[in-house]
Amino acid sequence: MAKLFVLAEHRQGQLRDITFEMLTKGREIAEKTGTELTAVILGSNVKEHAKALAEYAQAVILVEDPRLENFNSEAYKKVLQALIAAHKPLLIMMGHTSYGVELAPRLAAALSIPLATDLIDLAFEADQLTATRQMYGGKVNVKTVVRKAETYIATIRTATFTPQKPSPPANGQILETPSPLTEDIAEKRFLQYVLPPPGGVDITAAEKLVGVGRGIKDQANMPLMEELAKTLGAVLACSRPIVDKGWLPTDRQVGSSGKTVKPKLYLALGISGAFQHVLGMKSSDLIIAVNKDPKAPIFSFADYAVVEDLFKIVLPLKNKVNEAKAQKT
């Protein structure tokens, strides 16, 4: 039976969630295409991971090699080239993550295998891969057709599919496969992990957050935002561009490359609602978004939508909060 590969992603001894998200979507595609859902795990001392994967997949290909201890796209590329040559899978799914983004395009180019990236949906229609992704910061979705081929590579957006363990567990067979690597990768070497600098403020512990985005326009407006946050008894957080510009330190960033927060209130000011930001705040209890663009994607995640110029709202809001607090005491 032809195979459908899901490349397991792991780091520092942990399988990452995207792996199980892909295995869940992969199961659906495998059933429809009559392929065998096969998890592929490359690493060093990862037999325990292989067992966990076997609960989800019909087969697990396990390649162990000390050279695979930490992710290295060149090492992964070489091993996958050998596995693809041996198994000719219909599809190889990887995460659209820091690892998948590094590996997938290069592997695709090396083997001339068509690639579709950052997918929020995928299916085979008449033997051909159709792939859906987002454009323009999530304002538009695009359905693409991928050129006909024997094998396809797709990178899958994180947190798009909800992992579900098959019941009963798939109990896939673990196929230990010798590593094809014969020497160290000289042109690209892993050196070390670098932890984020210890932060002064823990936004994940805050009960209320005011999140500011590029819509606040100027660093000169930051004090106003701080004041509003203070009045609300909230902590100031932000989208990535605010950190990139150096207006707030890294520890205030909400999103996939920042923190995941779950406050009782998330007040988003001038944030468009890009996927990477939303990932970090969509589980907040109450989300109020202020954005002058009625089509801003943030409004499909918020509970309350204020379509207005944020600068018209901030001062009145601050005043009304102060009034309310005064009434209370």
Place this chain on the structure above:
Amino acid sequence: MDIIVCVKHVPDTAEAELKIDASGKAVDKAGLVYDINEWDDYALEEAVRIKEKQGGTVTAITIGSEDSDSTLRKCLARGADKAIRLTDPKFAGSDSYATAKILHSVIKTMHYDLILAGLQAGDDGATAVGPILAEMLGIPHATMVKKLELATGTAKVNRELEGGLEEQIEVKLPALLAVSTGINEPRYVSIMGIRKAMQKEIKIMTLADTGLTEAEVGEQGSWTRIEKLYVPPAEKQAEPVTGTPDEIAAKIVDLLRSRGLI
């Protein structure tokens, strides 16, 4: 050090109202304001900083229509020495793969020690051009580059992983590095810089100059083909809070009070 920077001229859509055009396969570009892709802005700045420290040249290269000249001019004003624009109606419909092929056809004839690209194009970016181009050139690459230190023959690179974690890796030069936002603070362009840049030449090349065939570029030469665009269905619909600013503020306060948040 000779550095090539791949830049793309893209529409700024964060605040724009997007309409899907009659073909259903693209957005209506009329009225959109174009500028250098955000990620490429950082890549160019990084290149210029390296040149200022170590000497060498910076060449900006783009595939795009004549309008892309404004992006190339910006690069020249920022400190790029040369600019190349690849323009041909046959390039339309190129995906990341075809785009990388076109860039490769020209870059392979040039001298370089380092190629910088953006991690992704902010418009319809697939996050793929950089690594594909590196594979075609047979040089190592790294994406999501947040920090870059050059030594003789190698580059030490911090790649961003998820949740604020980074990994430090070492790649041999020449290499292609696709940078993340925040790797530096791009400078503002001085009026004098822009004036001086107006005099610099932009080299224009077409399909005929690339040595590629028509079938290798555009939709024919691509892995993916757009079938249709559509507006994403809302995950949930937020309840509108309307009125004058004061009324809106009062409603928000009521909301917060009812939940014990004030």
